Amino acid sequence: MKPREIIPDVFFVGAPDFDRKLFDSLIPLPHGTSYNAYLVRGRDKTALIDAVEPTKLHVLEAYLKDVPKVDYLISDHTEQDHSGGIPWVLGRYPGIQVLSSELAKPMLVDHLGLDGNVIRAVADGERLDLGGKTLRFISTPWVHWPETMSTYLEEDKILFSCDWFGSHIAQTELFVDGVEEIMASAKRYYAEIMMPFRKIIQKDLDKIKDLEIRLIAPSHGPIYRDPQSVIRAYRDWSDDKPHNTVVIPWVSMHGSTAIMVERLIAGLVERGVTVHPFDMASADIGRLAMTLVDAATLVIAAPTVHVGPHPMVFNAVILANALRPKVRFAAIVGSYGWAGKMVDIIQAAIPNLKVEMLPSVIAKGLPKPADLEAIDALAAAIASKHQELGLT
Ligand code: FEO
Numbered sequence: 001m002k003p004r005e006i007i008p009d010v011f012f013v014g015a016p017d018f019d020r021k022l023f024d025s026l027i028p029l030p031h032g033t034s035y036n037a038y039l040v041r042g043r044d045k046t047a048l049i050d051a052v053e054p055t056k057l058h059v060l061e062a063y064l065k066d067v068p069k070v071d072y073l074i075s076d077h078t079e080q081d082h083s084g085g086i087p088w089v090l091g092r093y094p095g096i097q098v099l100s101s102e103l104a105k106p107m108l109v110d111h112l113g114l115d116g117n118v119i120r121a122v123a124d125g126e127r128l129d130l131g132g133k134t135l136r137f138i139s140t141p142w143v144h145w146p147e148t149m150s151t152y153l154e155e156d157k158i159l160f161s162c163d164w165f166g167s168h169i170a171q172t173e174l175f176v177d178g179v180e181e182i183m184a185s186a187k188r189y190y191a192e193i194m195m196p197f198r199k200i201i202q203k204d205l206d207k208i209k210d211l212e213i214r215l216i217a218p219s220h221g222p223i224y225r226d227p228q229s230v231i232r233a234y235r236d237w238s239d240d241k242p243h244n245t246v247v248i249p250w251v252s253m254h255g256s257t258a259i260m261v262e263r264l265i266a267g268l269v270e271r272g273v274t275v276h277p278f279d280m281a282s283a284d285i286g287r288l289a290m291t292l293v294d295a296a297t298l299v300i301a302a303p304t305v306h307v308g309p310h311p312m313v314f315n316a317v318i319l320a321n322a323l324r325p326k327v328r329f330a331a332i333v334g335s336y337g338w339a340g341k342m343v344d345i346i347q348a349a350i351p352n353l354k355v356e357m358l359p360s361v362i363a364k365g366l367p368k369p370a371d372l373e374a375i376d377a378l379a380a381a382i383a384s385k386h387q388e389l390g391l392t
Contacts, residue, residue: 001062003039004174006215006223007156009133011039013048013063014219015056016170023168027192028286031185032170035081036219038160039067040153042130047072049151049160050219051085060085064092072128074135075100075119076162077148078107082219086112099128101139103147127154140164140204142197150208157214164194164204165230167221176222179229184290185221186230190237191289196324198238205234242296242326244391245274246382249288249316250301251281256335257303260367260375264299264333267379272392280312285319292325296391297382298355300346304336308345321350329385331358331378335365358382 003011014036020029035052037060048070052060064070070093075083078100086108090096100108102121108114122128124139134154141148143164151160167185176182194201208231216227224230246268252258265275276291292298298320302313309317320327330353332343343360358381363371386392 001065003063003067006038006158006174006217009041010153010156010158011041012174013037013039013060014050015052015059016172017053017056018170020170026285028284029168030284030286031168033168033220034170036217036221037085038217039063039070040130040133040135042133044131045071047074047128047130047135048089049074050076050082050162051089053081054084057085057088061088061092069093070096072096073098074137074151075104075108076151076160077145077219078104078111079145079163080111082162083108083112086114090114090118099137101137101147101149103141104149107147122149124149138207140207142200143204144193144197152211157212159208159211159213159216159227160219161216162219164201164218165216165224165234166218169221171222174223176224176226179226182222183229183233186233187237187293188286188290189220190234191293191323192286195237195289195293196322198324198326201234201238205231205238237293240326242328242389242391243274243294244272244386245276245291245295246297246299247288247291247295247327248275248277248299248301249280249283249313249320250277251279251303251310251312253303253305253310256363256366257301257333260333260335260361260363260371261301263367263372263375264301264379267376268382271379271383273379273383273386278316280316283316285316288316289319289323292320292323292327295325295327296386296389297329297331298325298327298353299331299333299378299382301333302342303334304340304342307339307341309334309342314346314349317346317349321352324352327353327355328389329358329382330355331382332360332362333375333378335363335367337365356385358385
């Protein structure tokens with residue numbers, strides 16, 4: 001199989017994975033994913049950027065079958081879906097040098113069992129001349145591991161961005177087709193992987209703002225011919241201003257919480273607020289994460305199970321806390337049978353969310369008229385807070 005030419009002397013040698021259903025045994029992959037790797041051929045030397053997930057190593061092997069010499073393996077990121085094939089590459093090309101960031105070097109030893117002597121750490125901004133093709137290494141930490149770097153091909157103005165700007169899409173086409181579709185996937189990917197680091201991402205974006213970029217070639221999903229589209233989207237997703245939206249992860253066992261959620265949705269919609277409710281008994285947590293990217297308010301709605309919140313909703317609470325979205329307000333809604341500590345337990349589980357807590361509404365059994373009035377008041381309070389922030 002011949003390496004696929006992107007432009008002269010720059011090739012795609014990665015692998016789509018149409019059948020993968022979950023990443024990290026957690027994140028649903030409705031469109032599969034891909035493990036991209038790239039070959040850059042200079043007059044004198046050849047470099048391979050990344051080395052695919054081990055389950056798809058046979059694809060990389062087939063692409064490299066008739067490539068007799070590779071001098072450098074650029075390891076932009078240690079996670080195994082990029083680096084898993086490195087041991088095979090080292091065997092295929094004796095004498096090849098692995099180049100990584102300083103932080104990545106010990107991580108490659110720890111995670112892959114590599115001999116540290118084959119790895120040379122490169123500095124931020126260091127250049128590698130392949131002969132008419134110059135690679136510049138740009139430290140871009142926390143997208144999404146601390147050691148991650150991007151690689152910029154100066155002559156052709158291609159940014160090999162590794163995970164950031166990526167999307168979990170398996171397709172045979174090399175380039176982005178429909179911008180809207182790719183933006184939805186890129187947003188889902190950002191939400192699941194990048195959102196916890198949005199402050200640092202803003203700095204990384206500043207770092208590349210003066211780079212002339214013709215193509216962004218990420219490590220997952222297709223290549224962007226219009227790189228500014230995804231850079232602009234990252235600016236919006238990572239900035240501090242939420243949208244006029246409320247996310248409600250909820251579950252109901254016997255209908256009480258469902259009645260309250262329906263009432264809250266109606267009250268919010270009436271006041272011009274967009275609502276994204278997710279029944280956690282069946283929700284796609286990737287979509288939940290996506291809506292958290294822009295949400296101004298998170299309302300957690302659950303019945304009480306053995307004193308605490310229903311575990312399916314508590315799962316969403318833990319996820320939201322881990323993803324650190326830019327939400328500004330939160331509230332807890334739900335019901336209990338005879339006793340409960342749901343509010344205390346949920347509040348203690350969201351220390352990462354820098355939110356103002358709005359009054360909780362917890363009904364004993366079926367919600368009574370007073371509970372529903374409290375829900376209406378909560379809807380009014382949320383709409384008013386959004387207005388104060390200038391979101392409406
Ligand atoms: Fe695509 Fe962080 O691995």
